[in-house]
Amino acid sequence: MELINIPAEEEILSLLEEKKYAAIRDIFIEMNPADLAALFNDLPKDRTPVLFRLLPKELAADTFIEMDSDIQEHLIKGFSDTELRDVLDEMFVDDAVDIVEEMPANVVKRILSNTDADTRAMINKILQYPEDSAGSLMTVEYVSLRKNMTVQEALTRIRRTGVDKETIYTCYVTDYNRKLLGIVTAKDLLLSEEDDLISDIMETNMIFVHTHTDKEEVAQRFSKYDLLALPVVDDEERLVGIVTIDDAIDVMEEEATEDIEKMAAIRPGDKPYFQTSVWQTYKARIPWLLILMVSATFTSLIITKFESVLDASIVLSAAIPMLMDTGGNCGGQASVTIIRALSLDDVEFKDIFRVIWKELRVGVLCGISLAIVNFAKMLILHQGTVLIVGVISLALFCAVVVAKFIGCVLPILANKVGFDPAVMSSPFITTIVDALTLLLYVNLAILILHI
Amino acid sequence: MELINIPAEEEILSLLEEKKYAAIRDIFIEMNPADLAALFNDLPKDRTPVLFRLLPKELAADTFIEMDSDIQEHLIKGFSDTELRDVLDEMFVDDAVDIVEEMPANVVKRILSNTDADTRAMINKILQYPEDSAGSLMTVEYVSLRKNMTVQEALTRIRRTGVDKETIYTCYVTDYNRKLLGIVTAKDLLLSEEDDLISDIMETNMIFVHTHTDKEEVAQRFSKYDLLALPVVDDEERLVGIVTIDDAIDVMEEEATEDIEKMAAIRPGDKPYFQTSVWQTYKARIPWLLILMVSATFTSLIITKFESVLDASIVLSAAIPMLMDTGGNCGGQASVTIIRALSLDDVEFKDIFRVIWKELRVGVLCGISLAIVNFAKMLILHQGTVLIVGVISLALFCAVVVAKFIGCVLPILANKVGFDPAVMSSPFITTIVDALTLLLYVNLAILILHI
Numbered sequence: 001m002e003l004i005n006i007p008a009e010e011e012i013l014s015l016l017e018e019k020k021y022a023a024i025r026d027i028f029i030e031m032n033p034a035d036l037a038a039l040f041n042d043l044p045k046d047r048t049p050v051l052f053r054l055l056p057k058e059l060a061a062d063t064f065i066e067m068d069s070d071i072q073e074h075l076i077k078g079f080s081d082t083e084l085r086d087v088l089d090e091m092f093v094d095d096a097v098d099i100v101e102e103m104p105a106n107v108v109k110r111i112l113s114n115t116d117a118d119t120r121a122m123i124n125k126i127l128q129y130p131e132d133s134a135g136s137l138m139t140v141e142y143v144s145l146r147k148n149m150t151v152q153e154a155l156t157r158i159r160r161t162g163v164d165k166e167t168i169y170t171c172y173v174t175d176y177n178r179k180l181l182g183i184v185t186a187k188d189l190l191l192s193e194e195d196d197l198i199s200d201i202m203e204t205n206m207i208f209v210h211t212h213t214d215k216e217e218v219a220q221r222f223s224k225y226d227l228l229a230l231p232v233v234d235d236e237e238r239l240v241g242i243v244t245i246d247d248a249i250d251v252m253e254e255e256a257t258e259d260i261e262k263m264a265a266i267r268p269g270d271k272p273y274f275q276t277s278v279w280q281t282y283k284a285r286i287p288w289l290l291i292l293m294v295s296a297t298f299t300s301l302i303i304t305k306f307e308s309v310l311d312a313s314i315v316l317s318a319a320i321p322m323l324m325d326t327g328g329n330c331g332g333q334a335s336v337t338i339i340r341a342l343s344l345d346d347v348e349f350k351d352i353f354r355v356i357w358k359e360l361r362v363g364v365l366c367g368i369s370l371a372i373v374n375f376a377k378m379l380i381l382h383q384g385t386v387l388i389v390g391v392i393s394l395a396l397f398c399a400v401v402v403a404k405f406i407g408c409v410l411p412i413l414a415n416k417v418g419f420d421p422a423v424m425s426s427p428f429i430t431t432i433v434d435a436l437t438l439l440l441y442v443n444l445a446i447l448i449l450h451i
Numbered sequence: 452m453e454l455i456n457i458p459a460e461e462e463i464l465s466l467l468e469e470k471k472y473a474a475i476r477d478i479f480i481e482m483n484p485a486d487l488a489a490l491f492n493d494l495p496k497d498r499t500p501v502l503f504r505l506l507p508k509e510l511a512a513d514t515f516i517e518m519d520s521d522i523q524e525h526l527i528k529g530f531s532d533t534e535l536r537d538v539l540d541e542m543f544v545d546d547a548v549d550i551v552e553e554m555p556a557n558v559v560k561r562i563l564s565n566t567d568a569d570t571r572a573m574i575n576k577i578l579q580y581p582e583d584s585a586g587s588l589m590t591v592e593y594v595s596l597r598k599n600m601t602v603q604e605a606l607t608r609i610r611r612t613g614v615d616k617e618t619i620y621t622c623y624v625t626d627y628n629r630k631l632l633g634i635v636t637a638k639d640l641l642l643s644e645e646d647d648l649i650s651d652i653m654e655t656n657m658i659f660v661h662t663h664t665d666k667e668e669v670a671q672r673f674s675k676y677d678l679l680a681l682p683v684v685d686d687e688e689r690l691v692g693i694v695t696i697d698d699a700i701d702v703m704e705e706e707a708t709e710d711i712e713k714m715a716a717i718r719p720g721d722k723p724y725f726q727t728s729v730w731q732t733y734k735a736r737i738p739w740l741l742i743l744m745v746s747a748t749f750t751s752l753i754i755t756k757f758e759s760v761l762d763a764s765i766v767l768s769a770a771i772p773m774l775m776d777t778g779g780n781c782g783g784q785a786s787v788t789i790i791r792a793l794s795l796d797d798v799e800f801k802d803i804f805r806v807i808w809k810e811l812r813v814g815v816l817c818g819i820s821l822a823i824v825n826f827a828k829m830l831i832l833h834q835g836t837v838l839i840v841g842v843i844s845l846a847l848f849c850a851v852v853v854a855k856f857i858g859c860v861l862p863i864l865a866n867k868v869g870f871d872p873a874v875m876s877s878p879f880i881t882t883i884v885d886a887l888t889l890l891l892y893v894n895l896a897i898l899i900l901h902i
Contacts, residue, residue, distance in 0.1 A: 030656055034675050158641055168638050169620050186637055187619050190609055205481055223704060224485045226697040228679065245696060246677040249703070253674060256707040257791055263711070264787035264877065265780055273792040274802070278809055282816040285784050292780055293821055294828065296773035303769040304834075310768070317761070317768060318754040321775060321885055322747035328779075329716055329743055329878045333736050336715035340708055341724040351725070358729055365733040370744055377745065383755075426715065426877060427780045434772055 009042050016047060025054045033059065037066030045071065049078040061090030068275060069102035076107055085114045092166050093119060094139035094247065097126045126241070134218045135211035137251065138232045138241030143171040147181055147199035151192045154184070166244050170229040173202050178238040180208065180231055208233055211240060215251050220345070222248040259343060262422035263336060265292065292427055298435040299324075306442040312451045315384035319392045322374075323441060327399040327433040330366060332426030334359050334407030339421045342411060349416045355408050363404030367397035391441075391448050398444070399437040406432055460493050467498060476505045484510065488517030496522065500529040512541030519726060520553035527558050535565045543617050544570060545590035545698065548577045577692075585669045586662035588702065589683045589692030594622040598632055598650035602643045605635070617695050621680040624653050629689040631659065631682055659684050662691060666702050671796070673699040710794060713873035714787060716743065743878055749886040750775075757893040763902045766835035770843045773825075774892060778850040778884040781817060783877030785810050785858030790872045793862060800867045806859050814855030818848035838900060846895050850888040857883055 007027050015024050028036060028051075036055075040048055040063065052075055055063060064072060064087055076084060088096060088111065096115070100108050100123060112120050122140050129135025143165050145154050154171065162168040171189070173182040182202030192201050208231045209218055221230055222245055230248070232241045258268035265288035269276055276284075303310065303320075310317045338355065341347040347355060371393040378389040407429050411421035445451060458478050466475050479487060479502075487506075491499055491514065503526055506514060515523060515538055527535060539547060539562065547566070551559050551574060563571055573591050580586025594616050596605050605622065613619040622640070624633040633653030643652050659682045660669055672681055673696055681699070683692045709719035716739035720727055727735075754761065754771075761768045789806065792798040798806060822844040829840040858880050862872035896902060 032656070032658065032676060034677075155641065162638065162642055168641065186641070187613065190606065190619065190637070191613055205483070207483065223700050225483060226485075226700075228696070245679075249674050249677075249700070252700070252703060253795065256711075257795070260707075260711060260714070260787055260791050263714075264783050266784050266788065272795070272797040273788065274797065274805065274809075278812045278816070281788075281809070281813045285781075285813065286817055286820055289777065289780055289784075289817060289821060290824060293773060293777045293825065296776050297828070297832075299772035299776075300766075300769035300834070303772070304765055307765045311762075314755055314758045315751075318751035321750035321754070321771065321889075322744060324772060324775070325747050325750075325878075325881060325885065326740065326744045328776075328881070329740055330736075332715050332878065333717050333740075336711055337717065337724065337732075340711050344704065344708070344723070346723040346725065354725065358725075358732070361729045362732045362736065365729070366737055366740060369737055370740060373741060374744065377748070381748075383751070427776075427783065430776060430779075434776065438772075 007039070009039065012039070012043070012051070013047065016051065021054055024051065028055055029059065033062035034066050036063040040071055041068045045074050049075060053083075057086055058090050061087050065091060065095040065099065068272075069099075070275070072099060073103055073107060076103070076110065081114055084110065088115050088119070092139055093122045093141055094126065094137070094166070097123055097136075100127065129211055132215050133211060134209045134213040134215060134230075134232045134243060135241070137215050137218060137247050138211075138243050139166045140241045141166045142229075142231075142239075142242045143168055144239070145171050145173050145184060145198055147173050147175075147197070147202065149198045150194065151189050151196045151198070151201070152194040154189055154198055155194075158186075158189075166242070167229050170242070172231055172239055172242070173198055174239050178240075180206070180233055180237060180239040182206065183231070206231065209243075210235070216255050218243055219248045219251040219255060223252070255343075259339070259422045262420060263339065263425035265289070265425070265427040288427065292431050295431045296434070299438055302435065302438045302442065309442050309445050309451045312445070312449065313384060313388055315378075315388050316392070316445060318383075320438070320441070323392070323396055323399055323437050324430075324434045326370060326396060327403040327437045328426065328430035330363070330400045331403035331407035331429035331433045334363075334404045335411050335425050335429045338408050338411045339425060342415050342421050347412070349412060352409070352412050355412065356405065359404045359408040360401065363401040366404070367400035370400055371397040387449060391445050394448075395437070395441040395444050398440050399433070402436055402440070403429070403433045406436070458490070460490065463490070463494070463502070464498065467502065472505055475502065479506055480510065484513035485517050487514040491522055492519045496525050500526060504534075508537055509541050512538050516542060516546040516550065519723070520550075521726070523550060524554055524558060527554070527561065532565055535561065539566050539570070543590055543592055544573045544577065545588070545592075545617070548574055548587075551578065580662055583666050584662060585660045585664040585666060585681075585683045585694060586692070588666050588669060588698050589662075589694050590617045591692045592617045593680075593682075593690075593693040594619050595690070596622050596624050596635060596649050598624050598626070598648070598653065600649045601645065602640050602647045602649070602652070603645040605640055605649055606645075609637075609640075617693070618680050621693070623682055623690055623693070624649055625690050629691075631657065631684055631688060631690040633657065634682070657682065660694075661686070667706050669694055670699045670702040670706060674703065706794075710790070710873045713871060714790065714876035716740065716876075716878040739878065743882050746882045747885070750889055753886065753889045753893065760893050760896050760902045763896075763900065764835060764839055766829075766839050767843070767896060769834075771889070771892075774843070774847055774850055774888050775881075775885045777821060777847060778854040778888045779877065779881035781814070781851045782854035782858035782880035782884045785814075785855045786862050786876050786880045789859050789862045790876060793866050793872050798863070800863060803860070803863050806863065807856065810855045810859040811852065814852040817855070818851035821851055822848040842896050842899050843892075845899075846888070846892040849891050849895070850884070853887055853891070854880070854884045857887070 012024060048071055100111055141164060143158055158168050169186045171184045172180060173184060174180055182204045183206055184198060184202045188201050207221055207225050211232055211234055228245050230243045231239055232243060234240050261268040267284045269284050338347060374396055375389055375393040378384060410424040414424045415421040463475060499522055551562055592615060594609055609619050620637045622635045623631060624635060625631055633655045634657055635649055635653045639652050658672055658676050662683055662685055679696050681694045682690055683694060685691050712719040718735045718738060720735050789798060825847055826840055826844040829835060861875040865875045866872040
């Protein structure tokens with residue numbers, strides 16, 4: 001699918017064995033930083049320093065920022081001060097910050113002592129913002145223009161300073177107090193006359209965020225307004241940095257992963273699967289397992305209390321797992337749909353009655369279908385009398401409708417009171433639906449079968 | 452958070468009542484198309500045509516493409532041919548295709564008869580590609596350059612043709628057969644000398660896709676290689692179009708939603724919650740519910756077969772829901788983690804033994820914790836003898852470990868044989884884990900309690 005040929009680890013290692021450094025370098029310089037980093041992540045750690053030294057400066061820096069943090073740490077520890085400075089010099093400040101955030105204290109100290117005073121100040125500034133804020137995500141390397149410049153002057157400025165900027169496609173017009181006045185895109189500049197004034201072509205209706213805006217909201221802005229970059233201002237509306245779309249996309253992926261993890265009753269982490277230790281994975285998973293297990297005490301209490309009813313026919317107890325699983329699945333479908341719709345802004349609190357009305361109708365349709373199939377299946381397999389099978393099918397119908405109702409209401413309510421709705425997902429809903437289903441079931445059995 | 456003030460529907464409707472069209476127009480022209488579209492989606496449908504006519508041409512078109520399809524259809528039906536042509540003229544071809552794909556046949560016919568022959572040909576060309584392919588996602592409006600142009604000539608070409616192009620930031624160098632030779636970014640052009648040759652500054656190691664490449668893979672390229680646009684070539688490697696990052700982001704969101712839906716046993720749809728009818732929602736949810744319900748027959752068979760064992764003490768049957776739920780939750784955690792890691796390329800088939808080894812250790816840790824808490828809880832609440840509580844806790848431990856194992860192995864195997872691993876998620880794993888847990892449980896009870 002690509003013109004670039006990605007070599008196997010074995011190929012590189014055998015070339016290294018034969019000391020064919022020039023051949024390796026020739027392969028490397030044709031590769032993309034993302035692919036090179038993936039290759040380095042898979043190579044034996046002790047071989048990475050010698051291979052890394054074969055990369056030309058700029059490619060080395062671009063590859064370095066894409067690597068797993070343990071490889072980065074290993075490489076930094078082996079770098080001379082000059083090598084470290086070369087890599088850091090080629091990097092954008094926001095990437096340097098990402099690395100600093102992952103490294104142990106002694107490595108951070110070495111990194112900071114090998115950057116010039118300006119860069120160090122920029123890194124420290126970004127580091128002081130809370131982890132999930134726009135401030136921590138931004139870079140301070142943007143193109144700033146003045147409103148009394150001509151297009152010609154602006155283009156000259158971009159030519160002179162653009163090489164060190166994270167993007168030149170969106171430029172920011174500020175006054176002498178750094179207050180953000182407008183934005184101009186490179187497209188505007190290229191399609192305007194050379195002597196047009198920036199103040200005449202700039203867009204003043206801007207989308208921007210504050211340094212403390214949550215990064216999830218930052219990412220939503222990008223997708224809603226189709227942006228390539230988003231300015232970040234402080235409380236006095238002075239421009240302090242910009243977020244670029246590559247970082248916004250990383251946030252979108254992280255947030256989707258977090259939502260998925262929360263829906264599966266996992267406390268979200270921020271590292272890839274193999275970068276997380278067994279102990280960390282355990283700690284992320286055990287809290288909800290314990291809470292949900294202890295909540296299941298209700299189901300055992302109900303079963304114990306209604307022992308005599310359930311003992312009336314083994315068919316009645318044998319149906320419990322089917323009833324509970326189906327209820328859980330129905331509730332899970334509704335809750336997951338609503339959680340996702342909430343996070344994409346398709347559903348809001350004011351829609352709650354529309355949602356309930358829709359889910360009830362879907363629930364009735366699903367409930368009727370499932371009850372009919374269950375009724376037929378149990379009669380064909382001779383599992384119980386018509387009356388008992390009828391009770392089970394009726395309970396199934398009720399369980400499905402109740403599950404759809406609970407599954408759609410709880411996430412909306414959770415969202416309203418400020419909880420993350422993703423936590424109100426299948427495992428949580430299942431626990432509630434289980435208890436309700438059982439109660440419904442035994443009471444229907446008592447009522448209809450007169451046990 | 453924004454400079455733009457988003458008006459309430461009521462405000463607009465009351466201005467409309469008072470026929471203050473100029474005031475409405477003044478509000479509208481300060482708004483962003485995405486916000487305007489959201490406002491139109493919420494307004495009473497019969498008011499939308501008169502309000503839409505207040506928008507200036509370009510804003511009207513940009514707003515139109517962001518609207519829900521039922522509002523678009525309503526507006527088109529009310530448009531005169533001139534109005535329809537004005538909106539279509541301002542649109543990029545890929546956006547026109549998106550609209551055509553959502554409209555009923557008679558509306559499509561009217562749209563196509565109101566576009567010029569060139570645009571119609573482009574629309575028809577994109578329409579012929581399969582729905583989930585790069586071809587259906589691309590636009591044909593890109594900047595193409597020749598390799599013997601100078602930077603100066605290239606910039607002149609961009610100035611002349613750029614206004615109608617979806618992006619001018621990545622330009623494509625082709626030969627007279629439209630074969631893709633290289634790419635040049637606007638940054639390269641701005642930072643090079645005016646008389647540099649395009650062939651000297653173009654990047655020839657390109658990332659590209661074919662018209663038939665799956666759109667999920669297209670989106671992954673964007674996020675992996677931090678691209679702003681991606682060229683699409685045909686089987687002869689001739690450039691036929693480009694995909695831009697705004698469309699790639701839409702795909703990323705769609706794919707995340709699809710994965711989440713599949714994990715909740717829902718057949719994925721592609722419309723927002725309220726755009727899907729009750730009947731469509733029913734059809735998306737019922738298949739897996741039926742399959743999973745019928746599979747639960749195994750659990751009832753096991754319970755019926757081991758009736759005598761479970762009758763020995765009500766404590767034994769009362770623990771079944773807790774055992775099954777905990778097993779299901781543990782399996783769900785493992786499967787969801789692995790499914791996500793597979794879709795982010797963090798885990799591949801060759802990692803299967805590393806994954807199993809990690810999940811088994813996490814499973815043992817979780818199993819021990821849960822078993823100890825359960826043992827203590829049941830003894831404190833006087834639920835059963837030490838021996839019975841011991842059997843339940845041991846079964847719990849085994850269920851957790853088995854669930855983690857099944858939960859991690861099935862998605863990897865499904866992925867290997869070409870199934871979507873997202874289908875192997877919680878509800879599916881739960882059904883398998885339920886049956887295994889029950890079997891383990893009754894056999895442990897027989898073995899230890901000698902029933």
